[in-house]
Amino acid sequence: MSRSSARVNIVLDEARAAKLRRLAERTHTNAGSLARSLLSSALDEADPDPRNVTDLLDRIDGAWEDALRGTAEADAGEGTPLEEL
DSSP: OOOOOOOOOOOOOOHHHHHHHHHHHTTSSSSHOOOOOOOHHHHHHOOHHHHHHHHHHHTTTTTTHHHHHHHHHHHHOOOGGGGGG
């Protein structure tokens, strides 16, 4: 696996953020390092089959509504072009 990396920002709801902080405290690790490790493990175990990805996305509360809102914002010119990121 490549040693290169890319920065990704993740926003957690308050309950999950609190759980992450508690886990980090119990394991005497930095919450960001723990989150990176947990996400890496989850991605390694994720099934890339599109049917399973769709099922996973369908279980995220509000994901469809967020996607529709994002599409509407982009259509209205309210987004940031990828070239500017």
